[in-house]
Amino acid sequence: MTAWLDGGPADPRLAEARGLHYGDGVFRTLRVHRGELVDAAGQLAHLAADARALALHAPQEVLAAEAGQLLQTAALADGALKILLWRKASGRGYRPQGGDCHRLLSLHPLPVLRLDPATAGARVDLAALRLGEQPALAGIKHLNRLEQVLASRDWPAAIDERLLANDQDELICGTRSNLFAVSEGRLWTPRLDRAGVAGRTRARVLALAEAAGIAVQIAPLPVAALSSVQELFLSNSLFGLWGVAEAPGFRASAPGPLTRRLMQTLAHPPWKAAAC
């Protein structure tokens, strides 16, 4: 194959990347805190499970070793590590052959947040775009993320996260977080079997809630139900949990009592490195 990138010779690893051509891969974003990865084993196991769903092989031991070396080399105290895998090329065309992957590990500063999740509630709105449904891909953190890109256009400066719903007006998740509601003492989070991404922190919250004897309901969460829930919070692997103060039809002081309790149980590192 002969290939040019922006008018010059292209690295074959880019020119042939099935991750680029088709999005044939998976990723995970991990929090780095005090030079260490947060929940590394759990994240890698979750990555491997997503990979398996696409008949890909995520080499967990290699990834753990490379992540450790990269962190050491870069001497990053606080930030994010993104692990991105895509299927090795085997001729042109969609047909996937073999599950071996290329591995891209990259370090990033923490994104800028408008507020500190530990003390201030997020303001969220609802994307006009409705998520499509594809059961074969739902829940997987794969590389086909154009819906998230489109939903992130025209993002107002005063908004911290944008919620995504399906065309039955059921909430699914945020563009970069999962969503939980608290209703009459129960934890309520959307099903992700037809759309959405199942974050690792969502799984941790569900496990912690079960261990604490908190009732959990994994069920459709209509947009209209926001006006009758008591608490709302977001989860992702960078900020952990973030109480919502304002959403369409919802207003509350945040974090609420159950959100606060779960934040303490999760014991996720604080957002501001300076506070450590």
Next chain:
Amino acid sequence: MTAWLDGGPADPRLAEARGLHYGDGVFRTLRVHRGELVDAAGQLAHLAADARALALHAPQEVLAAEAGQLLQTAALADGALKILLWRKASGRGYRPQGGDCHRLLSLHPLPVLRLDPATAGARVDLAALRLGEQPALAGIKHLNRLEQVLASRDWPAAIDERLLANDQDELICGTRSNLFAVSEGRLWTPRLDRAGVAGRTRARVLALAEAAGIAVQIAPLPVAALSSVQELFLSNSLFGLWGVAEAPGFRASAPGPLTRRLMQTLAHPPWKAAAC
């Protein structure tokens, strides 16, 4: 950003590529014949239209010039040129900022076909996977192609193309082609406003049919309708048109009379370079 690819330093153009991270881009595949691009202006215009739908800018003149230079440099007589564009990075995160693109142009040999489309009909089956629906992305030849990858698993050697349907059992397109049926003298092709990719050759066939006074119906095409149509054919920019001899519920000698007439009108280059 610090990044490693497969344990070594990663080219930032790969490590930061929004095409890789999100599939935030578009592509087009052009036929090369006798060292020339087939329908270059039309293809580039179609690419630019797809790009605009994602608020991207496809620099048509630059692309035409680079494609010409690449073809001259490589001295490729017959094959395929893939043009792939993705949005330039502007910080981490889904939010798209600006429409400028990176350009990847690559040359490839023609894929191996089991039969010559000029003389033998294709055998097609139906993918078990059902296409999801996303009106905001339907029709666009974008880089989120995991559905095509999943649908191409377990591809039998005796199958030339695989048809894709939605979950109402309406046919949408093939994994790498568009689909046309001929029913009582009319041309019938699926609507692509909720799923599927609108190929450039599909648009050319529709225009040729209109010019020739052939009635065209762009409407849902149920799988069950295959048993009552007289002709079926596939279109793509590499092989042009390919009559279907066998599909679920359908069997005919191919190409049929209207398919053959459209093949002659389209005057696409023959498949086998040796035959030129």
